[in-house]
Amino acid sequence: MQEALASWRPAIDETIVEWLPQEIDAAYLEDFFGEPRFEYDTKGVQSALSDPIWDLLERGGKRWRAVLFLVFIEAFGEDPEAYLPYAIIPEILHNGTIIVDDVEDGATMRRGEPALHRVHGEDVALNAGNAMYFLPLKILTHNPANLSEETRLRAYDMLMYELNRTHLGQGMDICWHNESAVRISTQQYLEMSACKTGCLGRIVAQLAAIVAEQPAEIESAVATYAEQTSIAFQIGDDILDVENSLGRAGDFGKEFGNDIREGKKTLLVLHAIETADSDRATRLEEILATDENTDADISEALQILEDAGSIDYARECALELAEQARGEIHGIEDELESEAVEKLLSFTEFVVERDV
Amino acid sequence: MQEALASWRPAIDETIVEWLPQEIDAAYLEDFFGEPRFEYDTKGVQSALSDPIWDLLERGGKRWRAVLFLVFIEAFGEDPEAYLPYAIIPEILHNGTIIVDDVEDGATMRRGEPALHRVHGEDVALNAGNAMYFLPLKILTHNPANLSEETRLRAYDMLMYELNRTHLGQGMDICWHNESAVRISTQQYLEMSACKTGCLGRIVAQLAAIVAEQPAEIESAVATYAEQTSIAFQIGDDILDVENSLGRAGDFGKEFGNDIREGKKTLLVLHAIETADSDRATRLEEILATDENTDADISEALQILEDAGSIDYARECALELAEQARGEIHGIEDELESEAVEKLLSFTEFVVERDV
Numbered sequence: 224m225q226e227a228l229a230s231w232r233p234a235i236d237e238t239i240v241e242w243l244p245q246e247i248d249a250a251y252l253e254d255f256f257g258e259p260r261f262e263y264d265t266k267g268v269q270s271a272l273s274d275p276i277w278d279l280l281e282r283g284g285k286r287w288r289a290v291l292f293l294v295f296i297e298a299f300g301e302d303p304e305a306y307l308p309y310a311i312i313p314e315i316l317h318n319g320t321i322i323v324d325d326v327e328d329g330a331t332m333r334r335g336e337p338a339l340h341r342v343h344g345e346d347v348a349l350n351a352g353n354a355m356y357f358l359p360l361k362i363l364t365h366n367p368a369n370l371s372e373e374t375r376l377r378a379y380d381m382l383m384y385e386l387n388r389t390h391l392g393q394g395m396d397i398c399w400h401n402e403s404a405v406r407i408s409t410q411q412y413l414e415m416s417a418c419k420t421g422c423l424g425r426i427v428a429q430l431a432a433i434v435a436e437q438p439a440e441i442e443s444a445v446a447t448y449a450e451q452t453s454i455a456f457q458i459g460d461d462i463l464d465v466e467n468s469l470g471r472a473g474d475f476g477k478e479f480g481n482d483i484r485e486g487k488k489t490l491l492v493l494h495a496i497e498t499a500d501s502d503r504a505t506r507l508e509e510i511l512a513t514d515e516n517t518d519a520d521i522s523e524a525l526q527i528l529e530d531a532g533s534i535d536y537a538r539e540c541a542l543e544l545a546e547q548a549r550g551e552i553h554g555i556e557d558e559l560e561s562e563a564v565e566k567l568l569s570f571t572e573f574v575v576e577r578d579v
Numbered sequence: 580m581q582e583a584l585a586s587w588r589p590a591i592d593e594t595i596v597e598w599l600p601q602e603i604d605a606a607y608l609e610d611f612f613g614e615p616r617f618e619y620d621t622k623g624v625q626s627a628l629s630d631p632i633w634d635l636l637e638r639g640g641k642r643w644r645a646v647l648f649l650v651f652i653e654a655f656g657e658d659p660e661a662y663l664p665y666a667i668i669p670e671i672l673h674n675g676t677i678i679v680d681d682v683e684d685g686a687t688m689r690r691g692e693p694a695l696h697r698v699h700g701e702d703v704a705l706n707a708g709n710a711m712y713f714l715p716l717k718i719l720t721h722n723p724a725n726l727s728e729e730t731r732l733r734a735y736d737m738l739m740y741e742l743n744r745t746h747l748g749q750g751m752d753i754c755w756h757n758e759s760a761v762r763i764s765t766q767q768y769l770e771m772s773a774c775k776t777g778c779l780g781r782i783v784a785q786l787a788a789i790v791a792e793q794p795a796e797i798e799s800a801v802a803t804y805a806e807q808t809s810i811a812f813q814i815g816d817d818i819l820d821v822e823n824s825l826g827r828a829g830d831f832g833k834e835f836g837n838d839i840r841e842g843k844k845t846l847l848v849l850h851a852i853e854t855a856d857s858d859r860a861t862r863l864e865e866i867l868a869t870d871e872n873t874d875a876d877i878s879e880a881l882q883i884l885e886d887a888g889s890i891d892y893a894r895e896c897a898l899e900l901a902e903q904a905r906g907e908i909h910g911i912e913d914e915l916e917s918e919a920v921e922k923l924l925s926f927t928e929f930v931v932e933r934d935v
Binding site: 252255256257259260261262263264266267268270271272323326327328329344345346347349350351353354356357358360361363364372373375376379380383384386387388390391393394395397398399400401406407408410411413414415417421450 | 613615616624628706720732746749763806
């Protein structure tokens with residue numbers, strides 16, 4: 224998979240440039256947005272859309288959603304090159320959600336630099352993020368690769384279904400973050416993650432299956448694979464935040480236990496609250512609800528998670544999801560190209576066995 | 580048209596409730612968002628989506644976009660009742676843009692109460708506003724009125740086209756607002772308005788034409804009618820703000836000249852800057868760029884607009900757009916039901932001849 228990430232990167236970025244150039248001119252505006260009724264302001268569109276969007280894109284990101292899309296196309300025995308414009312749909316959607324989520328979370332940094340809204344202003348950042356929800360969908364109207372009407376309709380229906388669920392997931396997450404008490408279950412956490420993170424994975428898989436005209440069973444299997452892998456990846460993130468923090472209080476003055484500091488109700492936290500004895504569960508809730516904790520408080524919370532076996536529980540959970548994801552691929556592997564199958568299988572291992 | 584507004588209102592609100600209930604339960608979530616993978620948090624969705632959305636909807640709004648949609652359906656000789664779910668698509672989209680625009684503009688009030696983000700928090704308000712971009716589009720996937728595949732695809736393509744242009748318009752508007760110099764032309768202002776305001780009107784008209792399976796020429800004519808009427812309405816707003824302010828400095832301590840205070844580059848302002856002598860144009864730019872103006876400064880700016888003939892120019896412009904809009908309807912009136920034609924024609928007069 225690492226190899227695929229590196230080798231596809233230039234073609235993916237070129238494709239993004241084609242559909243969303245770094246320099247906006249009148250010809251592009253007419254072509255992409257239609258003829259002006261009066262007169263476009265090219266300079267305004269440059270600073271309102273292209274500048275903030277490319278500021279984010281040039282900060283990096285692995286483009287793994289686009290690459291995963293291309294691996295699926297390969298798995299279906301089709302030529303990935305022919306479907307490059309569709310590969311960037313989930314990638315641009317994802318980057319749009321990053322900008323909007325950062326505003327919603329009041330994030331200060333993104334990919335090592337100040338968050339977009341702190342550079343371009345909240346108004347510009349938000350509108351650019353929202354535009355990134357619709358710019359990629361417009362690619363469908365241009366119909367690259369000359370899809371049939373039936374296929375295009377299937378793609379639209381799928382996208383509307385999934386993009387509704389992402390907002391449901393983000394809504395639950397925001398709402399929990401704003402409540403000081405912890406009242407949700409691990410099952411509800413997993414649902415939130417399935418919506419918020421899983422749906423973008425599902426879009427990657429289903430869009431590939433749809434444009435390659437795969438039958439419904441294949442679409443459903445790869446969607447579940449991508450959803451479970453995405454949730455496992457998210458849990459992997461939450462585990463790393465705790466594991467890299469345990470016993471590290473004060474190391475070189477580095478921040479540690481960031482998720483606890485931010486009061487995040489991660490799967491680990493919910494498990495500890497469900498299973499730890501009630502004094503420790505209450506103490507954990509208290510630390511999460513407090514804005515200013517000392518390093519000792521954070522260490523205490525991390526210890527509660529470890530003692531409750533919540534790290535092991537979360538790892539089990541992620542491994543099980545990865546195992547199920549592999550099961551989905553095994554279930555249809557006779558229909559897929561074997562080289563791509565290996566990539567898909569190895570990807571599920573990466574998400575739970577990485578260090579960073 | 581006033582009569583249509585009053586008589587359709589209850590049916591429109593009932594339809595919104597059907598698709599987006601005030602009280603969220605598990606059955607609704609399963610039905611609208613699909614089966615949970617794990618477990619939905621009904622309470623979370625209630626406070627993250629339904630509460631803020633209904634807070635806004637219950638504050639009023641004329642629902643004129645939904646009513647205009649139904650008048651079009653009538654004009655095409657079809658039964659409006661059968662297409663009610665489609666009528667609420669532009670209505671929910673519009674209310675979503677209100678929430679997001681208010682965050683972007685840092686607005687404090689909306690429909691006589693604190694803006695949504697000041698009541699529910701910026702994170703909840705934004706996510707709810709964004710969800711309102713996709714919730715109505717999901718109605719298409721449920722396919723009420725049993726449209727053909729071709730029709731549904733035509734609707735999706737149209738929506739993606741228009742929703743991209745709305746973000747282009749909002750981007751231009753935000754960008755101009757953030758620049759202290761005034762560098763744009765009246766033509767660019769009209770383009771921004773065509774995108775930002777006109778596209779939602781176009782969605783109303785085109786969606787009606789599409790679901791009623793009208794030919795492309797009819798769709799194009801009603802789209803232009805709705806676009807021009809929407810721009811005329813926006814100009815009407817800008818005129819009213821100036822007319823109601825002229826000579827009213829200090830009346831009962833009421834605010835006046837709000838657009839000037841906010842530094843808005845309205846069509847009137849752009850005309851004055853293009854045509855007034857250079858001293859007065861510079862003075863107007865200066866007042867617009869200043870955050871804290873005295874009432875005397877505001878009165879001076881209003882006087883510059885009046886002396887430059889900018890109010891008359893804007894009214895001419897709005898009247899001409901309304902005239903062109905009527906022309907579009909006249910051009911196809913043989914194909915339309917005559918009673919509905921009268922409503923469509925009268926609507927264009929209302930937008931420029933109103934007092935409020």
